[in-house]
Amino acid sequence: MKKLSLFLIGLFLIPSLFLTSCDKGDDLNVVSAPAFTLMKDYLITNNMDINQIITNTDGEKFVTAPPATAADVPAFIAKYTILDIRSADAFAAGHIEGAKNIAFKDILTEGAAASKPVLMVCYTGQTACYATALMRMYGFSHTQALKWGMSGWNATTAGPWNGKIGVEEAKGHSNWSYGGAPTNNVFSDPSFTSLSTDGGTILRKRVEDAVEAGFKTVTGTDVLNNPTNYYINNYFSEADYSGFGHIDGAYRILPLTLADNSYKGLDPATNAKVVTYCYTGQTSAVVTACLRVLGYDAYSLTFGMNGLYNTNSAFSSNQWGADSKPKDLPLVQ
Known part of the structure; x- marks a missing residue:
């Protein structure tokens, strides 16, 4: 009788164990998308x-x-x-x-x-x-x-x-080029970890970390003299890329968005310093903020083309001292 009872209990336990095992297996097979x-x-x-x-x-x-x-x-x-x-x-x-x-x-x-x-x-x-x-x-x-x-x-x-436009860094420099842009590469996505699986929560934490780290910049002098130390993106139109000239080897990734995967033209490697430059250093600052949140080791080239070559004849707008000058607006102390 005792053996029969144990046998019947075993019959009930086997399906339960099987279902439990299946449940655990299903959980193990669930793989969350990368952060x-x-x-x-x-x-x-x-x-x-x-x-x-x-x-x-x-x-x-x-x-x-x-x-x-x-x-x-x-x-x-x-x-x-x-x-x-x-x-x-x-x-x-x-x-x-x-x-x-x-x-x-x-x-x-x-x-x-x-x-x-x-x-x-x-x-x-x-x-x-x-x-x-x-x-x-x-x-x-x-x-x-x-x-x-x-x-x-x-x-x-x-x-x-x-004080930043008097020296024409790029004028006549051996690393200043008027050639065409190199073909853009296609890289994998940046990689970072998060304890959250919610995209909004991940984003807010990444922004908070970027604020804590502060603005990341490099000077035009350093990039111009050492272009191979950086993965350079010239944020110009195609016409301006050749019309203004550019730092030798600079890519031109524009548009630069997530939806069309054009961001994949940037190198996400931890040792690849991605530097963006524009006309004034202001748009490149925005792009750099976005890229740092996305996981790139990104930097903005300070003062942009104005700092590199302010007297460049290709300027038609955003040229400090020409179409852009200080106004005489009131200050308080």
Whole structure:
């Protein structure tokens, strides 16, 4: 009788063990998508591809020009919560009325507390553009940067730009070329880990880490003298790539978006320093912010073409000292 009972119990246990084993096997066979893929899909679905960080779905570009005249200033500043990320000393010497001086590391906290769209302000517009891109990727899609920074607001605060265009680094340099662009490569995706399987959560953490790390830049001098140390992307139109000339060996990956996989033209290797350069260093700052969040070891070339070759005859816009000069807008102390 005892043996019969044990036999019957065994018959009941065998299916239970089988089903439990199957359940565990199914769980083991479930493979989550890579963190990069989850974040990429989230960015595309939520209109935060790289081109949509540059210009949001409402048509607002990442940068906005200062008002034309002093009379236009009150209406201009009324639209924004103005966050000035310059040093305390520079802020005290002269700033836009109503601006708040903050540390770069506090931009996300201040963005969350803002009651109006944020206007980021720095010395030249470059760090502010980097901050703007990170703010937009974090969900503050109407954030903008002041074009040219405080250098464009008033002649007394224009020193950072005025001091960077006197030396023509690229003119006559052996590493400056007018040839065609090399054929773009096709690389695999960047790779990083996350404890989350939610694309939005992964993105926010990546942005927070980028804010903590700060703006990553390289000088035109270093890239021009050592181009093989970098994976260089010239963010110009095809006509300007040859018309302006370019750093020898620079690729031209434009468009540069997730949706069309053109981002795969960039090298995600941990030892590949991806440097982007544009005309002013402002667009490249935005691109660099996006790339760092995506997992690239990315850098922005400071002052762009203006720093490399400001007198280049191909300039028709965004040339500091020509079509772009400091205005005479009011400062407060």
